[in-house]
Structures are given as structure tokens and as C-alpha cells.
Amino acid sequence: MISGRFPRTIRYTPARQLAHRAMLMTKRRALSALARNIPALKTPPHKKAPPLAGDLPAPFLSGAHGTVSVKNGQYTFNFLNSPRRFTLPVDWHREDLNTGTRLWKLNLHYFDYLHQLENADFEALVSDWIAQNRPFKPGYWLDSWNSYAMSIRLVAWMGEYQRRQAHLGYAFAERMIASIAEQARFLQANLEEDIGGNHLIKNIRALYWCGRFFAGETGCKATRTANRLLARELDRQILPDGFHFELSPAYHCQVLADLLDCWRLMAPGSLRAKLESKLVLMAQIASDFTHPDGLISLFNDGGLHMTVSCGALKDAYETLLGPWPQALSGSQYRAAGFFLKRTSKLFLAYDAGRLGPDGLPAHAHGDVFSFELSLGQQRMIVDTGVFEYNAGARRAHSRATVAHNTLTLDDHDQGEFWSAFRLGRRPGVIVNSACITAGNWMVDARHDGYAHLDGSPVHRRVITISDDETISIQDAIAGGRGQRAVARLLLHPSVEIVRDDRDHILLRSGEARLRLEAESARVSVVERPWWPDFGCEVMTRQLVLDYGTAPGEWSFQLHLETAASHSNTS
Structure with a gap:
């Protein structure tokens, strides 16, 4: 059967x-x-x-x-x-x-x-x-x-x-x-x-x-x-915005390296000129998705050191085509579904796109509405990464929605992941509106990855970054019948968790400080693995924000704070 x-x-x-x-x-x-x-x-x-x-x-x-x-x-x-x-x-x-x-x-x-x-x-x-x-x-x-x-x-x-x-x-x-x-x-x-x-x-x-x-x-x-x-x-x-269609920043860099080599070996002509125009777009993406620590984003399959380093890519590109593009302060890749914000204090990369191409979803994860966050040079909220491609518990977890910084209903996945690389049912993702400017940063989107559940629930997430660089996330489930709604945040292993006298949670790593306020959720902490590279496992902590049951609306905020403002916190 x-x-x-x-x-x-x-x-x-x-x-x-x-x-x-x-x-x-x-x-x-x-x-x-x-x-x-x-x-x-x-x-x-x-x-x-x-x-x-x-x-x-x-x-x-x-x-x-x-x-x-x-x-x-x-x-x-x-x-x-x-x-x-x-x-x-x-x-x-x-x-x-x-x-x-x-x-x-x-x-x-x-x-x-x-x-x-x-x-x-x-x-x-x-x-x-x-x-x-x-x-x-x-x-x-x-x-x-x-x-x-x-x-x-x-x-x-x-x-x-x-x-x-x-x-x-x-x-x-x-x-x-x-x-x-x-x-x-x-x-x-x-x-x-x-x-x-x-x-x-x-x-x-x-x-x-x-x-x-x-x-x-x-x-x-x-x-x-x-x-x-x-x-x-x-x-x-290569999508119209320049992103490689498998939607993995690491594989995007690998393809960029391969295509740079192709350009170098090709004879001059219209095909080479077309490739060059694509390479310019792809290089901008590689620059934009490089965290302040100099390493690439971990969305979907990949690893921090899986492919040619960002520095080597930069050197090769400049040898062949000219200056490497500077990372933008705010960028949106609508065809791929990625939105980014970069300031002197923070770097945030947000995924509001489909899981991957229909004909090749092998490297896709259940990460719709997930994000990565760095403060200064320090990664604070991270993607789980990948330990291996062999089918099994680790492979399944790396692709699962519970492993990502987004919302689940009764711990279901947004897509029907199976075996090591297969994907059956998958969500439709719609960006209702987005404003990515110097003064405003907001993405409002929804997906129907849980619509097969009782009550046909649909998840909507609105993420904003204010002038004081507070990150606000509003989650809403329309429909559904009593499924448990849970949001999660996976922390970098260096991040310490401190609860203050108002029961707010302070996340700190070196000079980096991030305060979580989640009045509409019960927050707990669990141990989870972080896989920054193949075969490399580091245990870390995941914040679990229990919202309650669907349908409903909930929110939480992440406030950037200076070390001085918490000098009396031990």
C-alpha cells in the first residue's frame, strides 16, 4: 500500500x-x-x-x-x-x-x-x-x-x-x-x-x-x-532577485563559487554577459547574509564552514569582476522571501518565503517566519543547523519546525518532511505587506502549513523593528480548534539566561544584552542541540513560549540593552 x-x-x-x-x-x-x-x-x-x-x-x-x-x-x-x-x-x-x-x-x-x-x-x-x-x-x-x-x-x-x-x-x-x-x-x-x-x-x-x-x-x-x-x-x-532557488545561504555561496569559476573559463559572449549580471546579484546576497562574525547564515541545509569562506568568495569576485558589494542596512529579497536588517548594533535575517522549489525541496526546513539575530559580533538567536544527511532523529530534528525560531501548533511541522530529503505537503506563504526602509522595518505575512489540522488554522506573524531597535513579534492563529500554540527561540551556546525581579528574561553574551518580554506567554527553558557544521554538536538552550490554545493572538518583544543598564545583575 x-x-x-x-x-x-x-x-x-x-x-x-x-x-x-x-x-x-x-x-x-x-x-x-x-x-x-x-x-x-x-x-x-x-x-x-x-x-x-x-x-x-x-x-x-x-x-x-x-x-x-x-x-x-x-x-x-x-x-x-x-x-x-x-x-x-x-x-x-x-x-x-x-x-x-x-x-x-x-x-x-x-x-x-x-x-x-x-x-x-x-x-x-x-x-x-x-x-x-x-x-x-x-x-x-x-x-x-x-x-x-x-x-x-x-x-x-x-x-x-x-x-x-x-x-x-x-x-x-x-x-x-x-x-x-x-x-x-x-x-x-x-x-x-x-x-x-x-x-x-x-x-x-x-x-x-x-x-x-x-x-x-x-x-x-x-x-x-x-x-x-x-x-x-x-x-x-537563479531567482529574479539573485537568490539561488534552493533558498539555502550556504548552498547559494557554493553555487556562486561554481558560477564564478564557470565565468572565468567561458569564452566572451552573450551567455557570459548574462552570467555576469547574475553574479553581481548573487554577490550582494552573499554579502548581505554574512553575519558580523564573518560567517554565513544557517537557514535551511548548510554549515558555517560547509563551502568556500565568505572571505575567499570576496577575494575571487574582486579578482574577476571588481569590488565586492557592501552589505546593505536593509534589504528584501521578495522572490526568495528573505528580509534583513543591519545596523551598527544588530543584524537580523528573517525568512517569510516558501520552503524551497517544488521540484527540489531536499534542503528545505520548516522555518517559515524563523529568524537569526546577532548583536555586535555575537550571534544570539541561531538556526539549529545540520548535523548529518543520514535519515534518523538528528536529520528529522534539523528539518522540523520545533527546531526553528517560529510557531508550532501541537508541535506539527509546517511541511510534510520525511526520509532524509523528501517533502510532501507544503505551506503556501503570502507576504501581506513589507516596509524595509531606513526608518521603518516591518514584515506582515501568513502561511497555511497547518490548514490540514482541525479548524484549518492559518498562522500570521508581524515582525517590526522600531527606531530604538526593539524587535516586536505578533503571532496570530485564525481558525484551529484548541491546538497548543508555542513559539521558540534557540540561543547561541555562549548566551546566559538571567531572570530579573520583574520575571523578565535577560539574555547576555559578553557585552551583548537582550531582554525578552513575553507577557502573553509562559516561558520555559529546554536543552537542545546546535549543529553549526556537519558532525559538530553543541548543546545549548531553547526558550519555549507557551501561548495557549488556538485560535488567538499573542506577542513578545526583544529589547537591546547596554551592559551598563544591567551592571547590578549577577
Whole structure:
């Protein structure tokens, strides 16, 4: 029997994606069956490597997903804050790596850590991978010949070949180039059009690299494919306001880095000019979503150090296109649904948009009407972040609405999250009005993510920031029948909680002071995890504001205060 959430999930997926997935599944099964009976498919190719271009592209804006070190013949890889040791020959498919989404294993096969190795270790590791990893083994598409991993690996291998070519042995160099050519052909035949999004951008970047790395028809074919895909994906993936359509600031920065590299590798022309106009918008967003601590916002999937750093992005952008845009004091990205406020004292980022694109909600969280707040350089109210992509309790919590700084009814989610990346029913979000100016900052919006509950409740939140930088939040539930309404605020681990003699709550971290007034709510404190990066868990506290039952209207305020005004508070 098919669960109702499956049809509620599949109905949002474009037919072209479903058709491409069906084609890939059929092809994978057929090729795996053939490989069992054709010995030639089990050994590395002996084709002569195609000719290389005269001016090979150099590494650019490469941010490794982890680290590798070698001592006494032992390779220690550290991905997702989890180290593991290997010796040659490497067991690339060790059983403990085949869990969940296999993200650690994918990182191993990315090879974007190669720049950390000496030439001898570099040659040994690449040679070992080529010898042991042939396509078309059962499950080959999950890791070693996964097109996303391959896109990262191709760029890493080509970049390191350019950097080390004078020091590589002839036989190894020929073998490496032949493997790069084989992987490039495979990628062009297995593009991730069933997934799309940032995965397809990675494919496009790798193809532009191949176009510049190989001479003749091999390079030309890769460039033609990259141009065709990019011309289509720019308008599909980059919203009119410049935000990447998956609505994750971290993934937005990753896509910005990949597209900057594409721009660098492309020939001049109308497509490159169009890409440049998109990059200008995307850079402004990256600047705006950088907290005063220099790190990116954590809305939806991502991590503080998941992708290329904001500083490296800035340097790369200025090398290619000119001055990095200054963060704006007040900005609104209506297509994406984000609204921001920045002063000398505070930075607030507010989400009043949809969860994600209908065809790719994999990185979406239940965070409609959630916000992040920094005072000075200090994060005070934070997004929960992400510990892992493997399905389970941690993955479910990272996506759940109870983990975000918004309101729940009977702890239900705003969307129907399931498995590691699936989303069935999802809310409609409408911004009733917004005023983002130097003197006024207000967003009034509503969503119907709880309308399936008894009484069809609809949540409306109005958030304002006054001249004295007091943040006021008004919540209202229209409809509903007795569901418990609860708002939540997740605090940075450095924040202390102090109750004053009026039972107001003072939040302090260093010189930062924030007073919570919530007269219409009963406030309690619970322990919750904060996951600033993959594999990194820090316990912190969450304020739970129990409003009562729906329908109803409630409010709370956050007042900025100086350390001097509370000098007598211990």
C-alpha cells in the first residue's frame, strides 16, 4: 500500500525530472548486468589519452571538504568532523562507509583534498583509485561513479595535474589523463538532470573545465554541453532577485563559487554577459547574509564552514569582476522571501518565503517566519543547523519546525518532511505587506502549513523593528480548534539566561544584552542541540513560549540593552 505522503510528494516533481530518473534507473541496471559478463568493463581503459590544450586551467577557489594527512604509510582523512584511517591499497568501499546517504564516502571520492599531499602520495592515491574503481559495478552511481562526486573529482584532478605536471612520471600522467577523459565522457552521458539544482551546476562547472583542459573535439563537446545547460539553468535556478532557488545561504555561496569559476573559463559572449549580471546579484546576497562574525547564515541545509569562506568568495569576485558589494542596512529579497536588517548594533535575517522549489525541496526546513539575530559580533538567536544527511532523529530534528525560531501548533511541522530529503505537503506563504526602509522595518505575512489540522488554522506573524531597535513579534492563529500554540527561540551556546525581579528574561553574551518580554506567554527553558557544521554538536538552550490554545493572538518583544543598564545583575 502506497503511503499518502508519496503521491503528495511526487505531484510537485516536474515530469522531465521523473522521466530522466526513470531513464537513469533503467540504464544503470542494464549496465551493471552487462559489466558482470564483459571483462573489458572491469579493467581501466587502454585508449590513448586525448590531446591536452596548450594553456591548462589553474586551480581556482578550491575549498576542500576535509583534510588528509599521511604518516608512516597511513592516510588519515577527516570529513564531516569524523576522522578515519586507511592504508594502500585503499578500501574505497569499506563497509562502515556504506551507511545512509554515504556522505562521508562521497567526500572520500571527491579528491578535492589532493593539494594537501606530496607528489608521491598524490600519485599513489590517484593510481590506486583508478585501478580499483571501475564503473558499472552494482551501486556504482552511489559513490565512486556518482556524477556529483565525479564533477568535484574531475576539477580537483585537472587542477592538480596543471599544478604538478612537471613533477609527474610519464606513465602515471598518461594513465591519469586517460581516466579524466573517461570520466568526462561518463559525466556527459549521466548528467544529474533528475536532481538538478546545485548538482547540475557542479556538472556544468566540471564540463567547462574539461572544455579548457582538452584540445580538439573532446574539449569542444564538453564546452557545447556546458553552454547549453548553463543557458537553461541560469533562469531556472537563479531567482529574479539573485537568490539561488534552493533558498539555502550556504548552498547559494557554493553555487556562486561554481558560477564564478564557470565565468572565468567561458569564452566572451552573450551567455557570459548574462552570467555576469547574475553574479553581481548573487554577490550582494552573499554579502548581505554574512553575519558580523564573518560567517554565513544557517537557514535551511548548510554549515558555517560547509563551502568556500565568505572571505575567499570576496577575494575571487574582486579578482574577476571588481569590488565586492557592501552589505546593505536593509534589504528584501521578495522572490526568495528573505528580509534583513543591519545596523551598527544588530543584524537580523528573517525568512517569510516558501520552503524551497517544488521540484527540489531536499534542503528545505520548516522555518517559515524563523529568524537569526546577532548583536555586535555575537550571534544570539541561531538556526539549529545540520548535523548529518543520514535519515534518523538528528536529520528529522534539523528539518522540523520545533527546531526553528517560529510557531508550532501541537508541535506539527509546517511541511510534510520525511526520509532524509523528501517533502510532501507544503505551506503556501503570502507576504501581506513589507516596509524595509531606513526608518521603518516591518514584515506582515501568513502561511497555511497547518490548514490540514482541525479548524484549518492559518498562522500570521508581524515582525517590526522600531527606531530604538526593539524587535516586536505578533503571532496570530485564525481558525484551529484548541491546538497548543508555542513559539521558540534557540540561543547561541555562549548566551546566559538571567531572570530579573520583574520575571523578565535577560539574555547576555559578553557585552551583548537582550531582554525578552513575553507577557502573553509562559516561558520555559529546554536543552537542545546546535549543529553549526556537519558532525559538530553543541548543546545549548531553547526558550519555549507557551501561548495557549488556538485560535488567538499573542506577542513578545526583544529589547537591546547596554551592559551598563544591567551592571547590578549577577
